[in-house]
Amino acid sequence: MSQMDALLLYCRAGFEKECAAEIIANAAQLGVHGYVKAEPGSAWVLFQCASAEEVKLLTTELPFYRQIFARQWICVSPLIEGLPEGDRLTAVRARVAELVPRYSEIWVETPDTDAAKTRLGFCGRFTKPLTNALEKKNQLALGSSAPRLHVCFVADDAAFVGVIDADNSSPWFMGIPRVRVGKDAPSRSAGKLVEALMVMIPEDRAHELKAGMRAVDLGAAPGGWSWVLALRGIRVTAVDNGPMAAVAMATEMIEHVRGDGFSYRPHRPVNWLVCDMVESPSRIAQLVAEWIARGHARHAIFNLKLPMKKRLEEVRRCADIIEQRLAREDINYSIEIKHLYHDREEVTVCLMQDKAVR
Structure with missing residues (x-):
């Protein structure tokens, strides 16, 4: 046998x-x-x-x-x-x-x-x-x-x-998840966030992403990720010096703020931070960790663009950066890192603070 x-x-x-x-x-x-x-x-x-x-x-x-x-x-x-x-x-x-x-x-x-x-x-x-x-x-x-x-x-x-x-x-x-992205999507990257929301948010925490919440999208243009959130009834502040697609702005759920994704901070805390900026993965990890540590956002979904070599090592290094920063604030969180079907030379990270914090 x-x-x-x-x-x-x-x-x-x-x-x-x-x-x-x-x-x-x-x-x-x-x-x-x-x-x-x-x-x-x-x-x-x-x-x-x-x-x-x-x-x-x-x-x-x-x-x-x-x-x-x-x-x-x-x-x-x-x-x-x-x-x-x-x-x-x-x-x-x-x-x-x-x-x-x-x-x-x-x-x-x-x-x-x-x-x-x-x-x-x-x-x-x-x-x-x-x-x-x-x-x-x-x-x-x-x-x-x-x-x-x-x-x-x-x-x-x-x-x-x-x-x-x-x-x-x-x-x-x-x-491979069967993801449907509307033909009007402002960019191919919209599929990444649709898949992430389907795959990475547990059923028992689905209520933490719902209509009426607020999010910030760093490096938003042309607006694929902002558009996905807007279609779910979430109000989005889209931060980017570049132009936003008309179809994204037509949702009337997106405020376009021209500015730098690394320097922008919200006037008040938001439920979600999302980010798909093309930047070194360690810098993105530091940025997101700082947002969570300082209470600017409760949860985050973001991409880490990977180098051609030592990809796994780089992912682990970014996870360590986040862990060390949030440990200083005694923040409990769960993190899932996944190379999604819609990802190419990148991985997607979903970071959610645990229910008992703050």
């Missing part, structure tokens, strides 16, 4: 090195040491452990939402290779039959690369006969607490088969 003794992680193509380094470090904190397979540009990383128990430990003790560069993770059995073009189902079905007694859902996926995505049509067609096979064996219990089945075709003739608990993984197919 095949053992699920490896962890498959999806990521953005080109960020395999960071995804690998992150899971190695996080696993080491739990005393788990393995090795990785990470081919540049493949959009996936395999972390090989000594046993299935070690893999289960990782996906039980490590919160998935804390993983920065991983879009999804799956406990997988060894790669099935040499699948014949005329009958890929037989070998996959045999592997699926021996992993766990039942599955709650079936996702047949492929890595997120231009080449791999040509297989998505096949993945869709493959799902139906696999579903039928599991139903005949009474192995499919839709909506149950059983793990979700993943079949990931990393090549036309090769696939990983594995499972993951829905409670500690991405809820989206291929780990």
Whole structure:
């Protein structure tokens, strides 16, 4: 019987090195040491452990939402290779039959690369006969607490088969949220904030972003992020020396203040600070930390533009900058850092003060 003794992680193509380094470090904190397979540009990383128990430990003790560069993770059995073009189902079905007694859902996926995505049509067609096979064996219990089945075709003739608990993984197919941004969006960056609001604010804190609140958008022009907030009924002070798009100002929820994002401070505290300025990540981290520490804003969502090298190290350095500054004010907070689907050479950070402060 095949053992699920490896962890498959999806990521953005080109960020395999960071995804690998992150899971190695996080696993080491739990005393788990393995090795990785990470081919540049493949959009996936395999972390090989000594046993299935070690893999289960990782996906039980490590919160998935804390993983920065991983879009999804799956406990997988060894790669099935040499699948014949005329009958890929037989070998996959045999592997699926021996992993766990039942599955709650079936996702047949492929890595997120231009080449791999040509297989998505096949993945869709493959799902139906696999579903039928599991139903005949009474192995499919839709909506149950059983793990979700993943079949990931990393090549036309090769696939990983594995499972993951829905409670500690991405809820989206291929780990990619389906984000809808209006055609009138002032900029492509609007998608980043829409995704961040969907992914990074916990359900039990959704009430902390609602109509009637106030926000400041530093480096706002042409207004993509301000526009997203305005459509949610939030009044925004958009700070930028550049012009704002007419569609953003047409919401009548945005006040454009011409000025420098680093020197501007609000006359009174606001609920949210948002920032997508192109600047060194450490400088942005210092700026946001200062806003929170001085009480100018309660929560923040912002982007850190990453260097070409040592990306993970730079993210950790920025997190340390924020931690050290807020510790001096004894501010309790939660922070989530994520390389979102709409992010490129950057990560998005959501910093929320805990309910008990001040």
